[in-house]
Amino acid sequence: MDLLTALHAPGPDRRDAVVVDGRAFSYEELLGAAGAVAARVAGAPAVAVHATPTARTVVAVVGALLAGVPVVPVPPDAGPAERGHILRDSGAALLLTGAGADHPAAGGEPEHLPVDPDERAGFRAVDASPDHPALILYTSGTTGAPKGVLIPRRAVAAGLDALAEAWAWNAEDTLVHGLPLFHVHGLVLGVLGALRTGSRLVHTGRPTPERYARAGGTVYFGVPTVWTRVVRDAAAARELGGARLLVSGSAPLPTPVFHELARLTGKPPVERYGMTETLITVSTRADGERRPGSVGLPVAGVATRLVGEDGSPVPYDGATVGELQVSGPTLFSGYLGRPEATAAATTADGWFRTGDMAVIGADGMHRIVGRASTDLIKSGGYRIGAGEVENALLDHPAVREAAVVGAPHPDLGQQIVAYVVTEGEVGERELIDFVAGHLSVHKRPRIVVFLPSLPRNAMGKPQKKLLPPV
Template structure:
C-alpha cells in the first residue's frame, strides 16, 4: 500500500480545501500538507526511525506525516522530556531527532509500505523501569480509527477541535490522523483553553477531564459548544459532576471512551446511543473484551463484580520495542492483552472502568472499593474542586482509604461524614489530606504514585 493510503484526505479522496488543517496560526490545505510531507519523506526515506519533538505545531504534524509517507517509524518525543528520558527514547528506538521541517516545501515522494509495518513508536511509562516503546502498526491504527468513525458517526462533514498534546494516542492518533482518515477539518488550538474551544465553531470536540472541568467552569465558553454534534472525553474517568455540568450548560451528554497506548481505543459510547456518567460503553468494532477475577475465573457481567479487563482485536500493538519478555508478560497464555485495569461489565455489556489495579482498586477490611466511586462522592460536595483517592497500608484493614482533595472552607471530618451519607459507610475515607493542587501529567491525568506514602 502507498505510504499515504492510511490517510485518504492526503490522497485527494476528499478533494481539497484551503483551511483543512489549522494548528494555532498556521493553516494548510490537504494538498499543501501532502506536499510538505512528501518533501520530508524524500529526505528521510530509508531511515530506521525518526524522532520528532512533538510540540503543538504544524511542524510536528508534517513531520509525523512525512514519516508515514516514507514508511519510516515515527517516535514522538514529549517536548518537556528531560535529558535522561530523551536520551533513553532516542537510544532505545535507534532514532535521530528530526529538525528543520519546512512547511513551504513541496514534494510527492511516497513509499510502498505494508499494512503490518510499524507506523509509530510511542513511549509509555509504567510504575517501574524506563519507558517502553509501544509499536503501533499501520493497519491497527486504520482499524481503530475506522471503528471510532462508525461509533461516533465521524465524517468528512465534521470539524474536529482539540488542543491535546501530539505525543499521545488521544491527541496524535485520534486527534490528527483521525481527521485525515475521515476527511474532517481539523482545528488544533495549541492549548485546550475554554475560550479557544468556544471560538473554533467545531462539530466534534476532544478533551480530557481536566479540559472539560475548565470548560464547565466557564459558562460562556461552555454554552458556545451547544451547536456542536459531539463532545468526547477520554484518557481518564470524567467525574460525574463535570458530566452533569456540561449537560446543563451545553445540552450535550459527553461521550466517554476507554483505551491504552497498547490497544488504542477499545470501548466507547456511541453517537446514536445512551451516555451514562462514569461508564465508557461497549467494545468498538473488531474488539472483544473479557473480565477475569483474581482467581483467574470469568467475572460475572452483573455490573457489580470487578475483575481485570482483558482485550483482543485488530487495534492491538505488535509488541514493546526490544522487550520480548515484557511483551510476552503482557498477554495471557490464550492470547488476551492484560490491561492492568479493573472494570465492571453490566448485563447489557456496558463497561465501567474502576481504575488501575495497582492504585484504584482498594482492598479495605475485606471490601473491594473503587477509588473513582469515592472521588465522585467527594466531588459532589460544593467545596471540593479536585479529589484523588488511594489505598494506604493499614495494619488492621490491609488498606485504608485516603483522600487527597483541593477544597475551600471545609474540614476533613465534614468530608468523611459527607461521603458516608452518599455511599456505604465502609467506603468513606479514613483520612483526608488537603493539597493546593493534584500532581498531573501532560494529559491532565492525576499521578497517584506521587500521592502514595
C-alpha cells in the same frame, strides 16, 4: 498500507483543511510539505519527532508515514534522561526538529533534521505492510524506564475506522482540540483520525475555553482538565452547544463536570477508554446512551472480558470488580526489544492484560474504577475501586479535585485515604460521612488530606505516586 486516505481522496480540497495553531494547509499543501520530509527520511529504520503542538509536527509525522518509516514522538517537555532513553531505545536515525532548532542538540543524539512547513516536494507514498509499525509510542514509565509500544499500521486503521463508525465521524465534521501531539489522544485520534475520515482539523495550540469557543467545531476532543475549565467559563461552554460531539478521554471525567457540561451545552459528553497498547477499545456512541462514569461498549472488532485474581470470569452485574482484558485488531504488536514484557502483558490465549479494574453491567456498559497497581484497594476483605470513591467525593459541592489511594493498615490490610482540593469550608468528618452516605459504608475514607492541588501529568492524570505519605 495507506493510512491517511483522505489526503489522496478525490474531491474539493479546502484551503483550511488542516489548521494547527493558526497555520492553515490545504491537503495539497500538506502533502507537498510532507513529501519534502518523506524524501529525506525514506529508508530510515525510525525517526523521532520533537512533538510540539505545531504545524511542523504534523508535517513531520505525515511525511514519515508517507515514507513508511515508524514515527517516535518525543514529548517537548521530556527531561534529559527520558529524552535520551527514548532516542537510544527506539533506534531513531534522525530527530525531526523545528527550522530554528527548537531544542538544543545533546551528545549522543541522532542527527537533527529541520522541518520547514513551507518546503514542497512530490513523493509517491510507500506501500508499507499493514504489520509494519506506524508509531513507536513510549509509556509513562511508572514501573521503570518507559517502554516503546509498537503500533502497527493495521491497528491505527482499525482503531480509527471503528471510532468513525461509533461516532458517525466523517468528512462533514470539523474536529477541534488542543491536545499534546505525542500521545494516542492528540496525535493518533486528533491528527491521523482527521486525515483518515476527511474531517477538517483545527488544533487550537493551547486548549483554552476561549479558543475552543471560537473554533466552530462539530466534534471536540478534551481531557478532564480541559472540560473542567470549559464549564467554569459558562459563556465559552454555551458556544459549544452547536457541536455534535464533545469527547472526553485519557482520564476519568468527574461526574459533576459531566452534568455541568451537559447542562451548559445541551450535549452529554462521550467518554471512551483505551491505552497506548490497545488504542481506543471502548466508547459510548453518537447514537447511544451516555452515562456519567461509563465508557460505554466495545467498538467494532474489539472484545473485552473481566477476570478475577485467580483468572476466573467475573460476573457482569455492574458491581463486581475484575481486571479488564482486551482482544482485537487495535492491539499493539509488542514492546520494542522486550519480549519478556510483551509475554507478561499477554494471556496464554492472546488477550492483553490492561491492568485496569472495571465493572461491566448486564447491558454491557463498562465502567473503569482504576489501575490494579494503584487503584484497587483491599480493605477489610472488600475490593474497592478508587475511582468510585473519587467520584463520590467530587459530588460534594466543595470538592474540586480528588485522588484516593490505599495505605497500609494493621487491621484492615489497607485503609482508604482521600486527597482533596476544596473550595469553601469543609472538614474531614463531613467528607467521610458524605461518602458513607453515597456508597457502602466500607468504602468511606478513613483519612482525608487537604492539598492546594494534585500532581498531574501532561494529560491531566493525577500522579498518585507523587502524593505525600500519610
